[in-house]
Amino acid sequence: MTQRLTEILLIRHGETAWNAERRLQGFLDIGLNEQGRQQAAALALALRDEAIDAVFASDLQRARDTAEAIATPRGLAVSTDANLRERCFGAFEGLRYDEIVDHFPEAWAQWQAREIDARYPAGVQAAETLREFSARAVAAVSAIASRHPGQKIAIVTHGGVLDCLYRAARGVDLQQPRDFDIMNTGVNRFGWADGALHVVSWGDVRHLDPAALDEIGQ
Template structure:
């Protein structure tokens, strides 16, 4: 049985500041590094055959922590990057609301219809992430694969795999270093775990 373990990266400064990160290359905070260490210790007990990651530092460094624990290499792929937010990148949620009120309302209510200035469309994010996901599945039949990516990208992947509409985007949440497990059974994909952060329960 092919199994995907899809994980969001650890905490960044911009996560704390509620800034749109998108394609900006923001590193992990000290807490984010600790989250990644705890994630690595937990995933050590899984039989992971291969590790793929977004090429952005916050995801790649999270993946590296796990890879070190498992004595493996990380395969980078830019198709696992976060959605590019164009003009919104670097702005806080409050600043976006103030400067792009109409676009923000659409993003929050109908994200699949949002046309953020100079940004990717949500459907384009889903198309590129599913392209690499389908490749990974084809190349690793019967294996367990770890994929480290970003919140919006992961939600797009899960909705796509489960054949759910992008209008359901806000019905899924993804916390830092959350674990999502999807098993490909004889009758199709099954979500076994969603947004699991049990490894962070005792974090200070």
């Protein structure tokens, strides 16, 4: 029997200070900056007329706070899931990209080549390989979607998670260079049914137009 379609709004969290300075976050729990809070407010305003049945987020603050902007006006609670976290990058975390190049040139080259089984040096926690991370991300979203047949749900997560989900839905190899943008608070619409994800639309950031952000600031 065909399962009823789950509509999924997959959204990257708002901007953080570390995003702005190109410092890698991974599992580190960094909050939104002022720009990120404005983006989250603009996102919530843009989605105000959509009937969303449930809101989920990574348990990291930047995703959770973005999700709260969507959930609170609807009287919904945000359900958090650690499996929606960004990839764990081990010792890369907390460093700017230029610092990673200087400290770990070989591992940096593996990252840029998207070597799917490369494991970078450990930090506070052991790093995930790209293969492990993708499996975690896709399984987490599929599990959530399977519990909400026929409903529309919002999931606020991270850029790396969105990269993996786009590739899974479109059949794009993990090693292929990225040729699509993943914007802070961009709205990416997916469908899920019968165990499969598909992309409906990608990268809607109309709510980030200067005029829209100015309205939030008034």
